[in-house]
Amino acid sequence: MNGSRLWLISKAHSPSDTTYRSGLSALAEKMILIINTGSSSIKMALIDMPSEKLLAEGMAERLGEAGASVSWTVADTTQSFDISGAEHLAAMQQMLDSLFLKVNKQQITAVGHRVVHGGERFVAPVRLDHAAMAEIESLSHLAPLHNPSNLLGIRVLMEHLPAIPHVAVFDTAFHHAMPPHASLYAVPYHWYSEYGVRRYGFHGTSHHYVGQQAAGLLGREFDDCRLLTAHLGNGCSAAAIAGGVSVDTTMGMTPLEGLVMGTRSGDVDPGLHDFIARQRDDSLATITDALNRQSGLLGISGLSNDMRTLLEAADAGHERARLAVDLFCYRLAKSLASLAVALGHIDAIVFTGGIGEHAEAVRAKTVQQLAFLGAELDGLKNSLHGSQSHGFISADDANVSVLVVATDEEKMIARYVCDVLD
Numbered sequence: 001m002n003g004s005r006l007w008l009i010s011k012a013h014s015p016s017d018t019t020y021r022s023g024l025s026a027l028a029e030k031m032i033l034i035i036n037t038g039s040s041s042i043k044m045a046l047i048d049m050p051s052e053k054l055l056a057e058g059m060a061e062r063l064g065e066a067g068a069s070v071s072w073t074v075a076d077t078t079q080s081f082d083i084s085g086a087e088h089l090a091a092m093q094q095m096l097d098s099l100f101l102k103v104n105k106q107q108i109t110a111v112g113h114r115v116v117h118g119g120e121r122f123v124a125p126v127r128l129d130h131a132a133m134a135e136i137e138s139l140s141h142l143a144p145l146h147n148p149s150n151l152l153g154i155r156v157l158m159e160h161l162p163a164i165p166h167v168a169v170f171d172t173a174f175h176h177a178m179p180p181h182a183s184l185y186a187v188p189y190h191w192y193s194e195y196g197v198r199r200y201g202f203h204g205t206s207h208h209y210v211g212q213q214a215a216g217l218l219g220r221e222f223d224d225c226r227l228l229t230a231h232l233g234n235g236c237s238a239a240a241i242a243g244g245v246s247v248d249t250t251m252g253m254t255p256l257e258g259l260v261m262g263t264r265s266g267d268v269d270p271g272l273h274d275f276i277a278r279q280r281d282d283s284l285a286t287i288t289d290a291l292n293r294q295s296g297l298l299g300i301s302g303l304s305n306d307m308r309t310l311l312e313a314a315d316a317g318h319e320r321a322r323l324a325v326d327l328f329c330y331r332l333a334k335s336l337a338s339l340a341v342a343l344g345h346i347d348a349i350v351f352t353g354g355i356g357e358h359a360e361a362v363r364a365k366t367v368q369q370l371a372f373l374g375a376e377l378d379g380l381k382n383s384l385h386g387s388q389s390h391g392f393i394s395a396d397d398a399n400v401s402v403l404v405v406a407t408d409e410e411k412m413i414a415r416y417v418c419d420v421l422d
């Protein structure tokens, strides 16, 4: 790692970087730094607004694993370095150190933070202050893989950039208009009124962004489209969008409900905690942790939470990798079909997120099971979108369009930040 860091430092003083620095100052009207902390990755982007030009893009992946790495792309040059074993804080510091070697901090005008759980309180983006941060902290137990690292990002960046506005954009906000028959659980009503027990939904920024992009591809107004969007990353959720808002989604009170995910179980029998607690004498917290971190694709395959690894292993004959992929696709198809009830009619099914954008086999296996809804893929178009993607993958005569859209939560967050600050 040290070797790579030294290389980065020496590169920062090379003539091309000097050119790049002055290029940045000429370009930037409102330079917004975005931080998107997911469960297994951190994405950062420096975006010039209102042009939406991407000035720099950074990513830390496979956090906490032996293969953890950081990469930054600045002015078409990508530099990567190994941060094996690093968790969120170390990765964030590494990423910011690298960025600030190349970009003058003073030029950044605002920071946009992805915050996963906004509870009942935050139904729109907010400018961050101590009270807002305390509320975000109080929601941490509802998004244990996310809100704590979102807050970490807020604190670290506030230390680096104390004099500029910091805005939080919540995953839950796009789902806040879900009707009560979709957002409530059939449990004693006072659990909702006293404790806020209800379905909130997540990945809202991504569902909103890809929904708008899909409407553009369909040549329709977003508000007139009825869409099923599947955000399939390390965390996975699907949403039903109508009238420009989310009307139902698969994630619930926490980002554990719904689809099978990288390390999360998605839906299980509510009686499972009690049963396993008796069998293994485990605490509720231990069981919840196993459902968050040792389940999903990883739990079933016993091999990996990464779809790339599983698809390769399944092809090579690894039975449990194949089972994990099959279970993932079946549960996704089943959820999309049930979300169709909220729409009545489907204009398009949209795939996004690391798996949705890149795993043609997952799209094929899923859509095959939705033929009864009128969805059918064009095999060639689907495989052409195997590596990088944006566009139609459905057969020309299919009743339901199927699209791949590359999500861009960072760009969407930058738009929200400008709305708040303007």
Ligand SMILES: Nc1ncnc2c1ncn2[C@@H]1O[C@H](COP(=O)(O)OP(=O)(O)O)[C@@H](O)[C@H]1O
Binding pocket: 038, 039, 040, 041, 232, 233, 234, 235, 262, 305, 306, 307, 308, 353, 354, 355, 358, 359
């Ligand atoms: N080429 C690929 N083929 C299949 N799956 C992929 C590919 N690239 C990424 N993925 C999957 O996407 C996941 C990461 O998705 P992403 O949306 O970036 O994650 P996050 O939820 O952390 O934001 C990986 O864990 C992996 O399962």
Ligand SMILES: CC(=O)OP(=O)(O)O
Binding pocket: 037, 038, 039, 040, 116, 146, 171, 202, 203, 233, 234, 235, 236, 255
């Ligand atoms: C809410 C959630 O699951 O986010 P991510 O996919 O980034 O982990």
Ligand SMILES: [Mg+2]
Binding pocket: 038, 233, 234
């Ligand atoms: Mg993500």
